[in-house]
Amino acid sequence: MRFSENGIHFLRNPNQRIKIRKASMNIMVKVVGDVLTVVVTLSIFRVTMIWVCKCLNFSSQANSSPSSGNSTGSLIEGFVDSPVSTPRLPEMFGDSDSIVQFRKGFEEASRFLPNHGSLFVDVESDRLFLKELKEEAKDAVEKVVNEFSPDGSRGKKKPHPGDVNLDSGRSNKQSSIYTESTQNGQLKGSTGGKARGNKGKRNVVDLRTLLTLCAQAVATDDRRSANELLKQIRQHSDPTGDGMQRLAHYFVDGLEARLAGSGTQSYNPVVTRPTSAANFLKAYHLFLAACPFKKISDFFSNTTIMHLAENAARLHIIDFGVLYGFQWPCLIQRLSSRLGGPPKLKITGIDLPQPGFRPAERVEETGRRLANYAKTFKVPFEFHAIAQKWDTIAIEDLKIERGEVLVVNCMFRLRNLLDETVVVDSPRNKVLNLVRRLNPDVFILGIVNGSYSAPFFTTRFREALFHYSTLFDMLETNVPREIPERRLIESEIFGWEAMNVIACEGAERIERPETYKQWQVRNTRAGFRQLPLDKAIMKTAKERVETCYHKDFVINEDNGWLLQGWKGRIVYAHSSWVPAS
Structure with missing residues (x-):
């Protein structure tokens, strides 16, 4: 009797009732979840078994068919090799029996759900909770059913009109790229930034836009956004x-160096390159073969000199920026075959000094x-080396x-x-005044x-990117991508120039x-x-470019240039x- 009285008192205590209610709800949710998991698993297993039986039945029919080309071929081989087998696939996967079995499994699961709140202590909201739980479970199952409806379509979702090809089903087109950006630097697209297409494909990334966004973040010292974009x-x-991936590799080095404030330390001017x-000669030969830029440049310069020195006894060439002197062997060879014999040739090679104890070493080696x-x-030849600021x-x-x-x-x-x-x-104007004098x-x-x-950095970066x-x-x-000399051109010439443009300022930025x-x-x-542009030079240059190089190379004339x-x-x-005077 004491136990009963204590139990009644225990149930009448409001705090204890709340504890019982919470504990009961937790137990009920767990039980219902476990029951649904088991029953849905059994239902899926039942559907799977029905599908396997149909596959075996289909296989036996295919093997016993008189029209089968290979009576011992497997089901998989029939799918892959036989064009006759392919149209029969929708008959299996679109069968309504699978959906019926799935619905029966849901009904069995519903029987385990209580229709009243007997486990709870007379709380009206608890019954509402159970009702909502059953409805949510029902909606979840119906969603799965709709995903695999008997007509073979995935629910009510209509396929995108651009993704369907009448001949081969879903097309494999590339995703469209939108340049509109979000605050965090992610690209916006019609699919929320994800590339459309077959699963397993690498997402398409607009590196040009990412680089521009990163440059803007670096310019405003937004380090968080800049670091995310750099990553x-x-x-x-x-x-x-490819070309854009290679360019991004060197441009991101410049952005990272600028963000870290180490632009000058990260960049060595052209005269201190370890190449x-x-x-450098290997890269130069590749550049000559790949594009007409250097050939036309040398042709323009050497032909102008040959016309001028046609009857000269002595020829003096002052070359600002002689570097390795690759331009001049061709001129020497042409002078050697000049009518009347070659003139006495003197070249004054000027370049910036190298650091160390022998600042003129490279220029002198070029002369030798x-x-x-x-x-x-x-x-007859004479070389004079000058290595100092111009x-x-x-x-x-x-x-x-x-x-x-x-x-x-x-x-x-x-x-x-x-x-x-x-x-x-400016030194630029000083050198021009020296040349005029x-x-x-x-x-x-x-x-x-x-x-x-x-x-302005952002403007400069955008133009450098172009x-x-x-x-x-x-x-x-x-x-070709695998040729090592291409990487030498990209890293030791274009890459270093881009590094200077992006990472350096003031007197350290010499790419101007x-x-x-x-x-x-x-x-x-x-x-x-x-002076007017020589028409013969222009005509020959244009013919060589059009006949020997890619059609996208441009050769033109404008205002004497x-x-x-x-x-x-x-x-x-x-x-x-x-x-002028």
């Missing part, structure tokens, strides 16, 4: 991949190689003599001089046609190109007059000048 770009960039002359080459072709060179340093034909040649290297955005009396017979200028020297995308795309189209129209204005202000480019974008330009 994404790293995952999809590859120095051995040997032999390796050219001297040996000239000796082979019996051309704006500090005086006229006396160049050893100009009376009676010699004087040529000043500069191919693509004036872009490495600082302009007036850094210092008022030399009063040469011709000043031959080749320039990199670029707009990526703006003081420029180097053109060069990497050109290599991707014309050079201008467009040919800007150089037109600059040279005119410096006191030069432009010979223009070279790729797919409509001008990359290099050439012109010749003389002092």
Whole structure:
């Protein structure tokens, strides 16, 4: 009797009732979940067994059929090899018996669900909870049933019209890329940023957009977004991949160095590159074979010099940016076959000093190689090496003599001089004034046609991306990926230049190109007059490009400039000048 009284008192205690209710609900949820799991599993097992039986029945029918080409062939072989077997597949997978069995399993599961709240202590909301639980279970099962309806379609969801091919079912088209970006740098698309197509395909990534977003994050010092984007770009960039993946590999190095504030330490100027002359020569030969840019440049310069020195007894060439002197062996060979014999040739090779105890070592080595080459072709030769900052060179340093034909040649290297955005009396203008005072017979200028020297980083980055995308795309189209010299060109030339553009500022940023129209204005202000473009040179250059190179190379003329480019974008330009007075 005491036990009963205590039990009644226990149940009348509100706190104890709440505890019993919570415990009972937890137990009930677990029991119902376990029962549903078991019954649904049994139902799926039943459906599977029915499907297996039908497969075996189908296999036996196929094997006993008189029209079967191979009576011992397996079911799988019939699916793969026999065109007759394929149309019969929907008969199995679209059978309504499987759905009926699944519904029966759900009904059996429903019997285990209580219809009242007997386990709970007289709480109306508990009965509502059970009712909702049963309805949710029913909705879940109905959703599975609809996913595999008897007509073979997946529920009520209609296939995308662009994904269906009348001949072969679902098409394998690539996903469309949208350049619209989200706050976290993810790309938006019609599928929420995921690439459509077959499972297992790698998602399509717009590296150009990711690089631009990352540059904007770096410019605003948004380190969190920048680091996330850097990680994404790293995952999809590859120095051995396609053109855009290779470009992204080097551009992300520059962004990372700029974000870390180590741009100057990460970049070594052109004069301190560790690449040997032999390796650089291999890359140079590959560049000559892949594109006409350097060949046309040398042809323009050497032909201009040959016309000028047709009857000269002495020829003096001052070469700003001589580097390894690869341009001059061809001219030496042509001079050796000149009617009346070769002139006495003197080349003054000028380049920036190398660090260390022998700043002129590379320039002097270039002179020795050219001297040996000239000796082979019996051309009288003299070489004078200068390794110092170009704006500090005086006229006396160049050893100009009376009676010699004087040529000043500069191919693509004036872009490495600082302009007036850094210092008022810029080295660029100083060198042009020096050339004008030399009063040469011709000043031959080749320039990199670029707009990526703006003081604003985001603008500069975008223009650099356009420029180097053109060069990497050109290599991707014309050079196989596995050739090691291609990586040498991309890493030691284009990659280092991009690193300087992206990571460095002030005097450390020496990659400062201008467009040919800007150089037109600059040279005119410096006191030069432009010579008309030789029509014979233009005609020959155009014929060589059209007959020997890819159709997307551009060769054109504009306002006395010979223009070279790729797919409509001008990359290099050439012109010749003389002092105006």
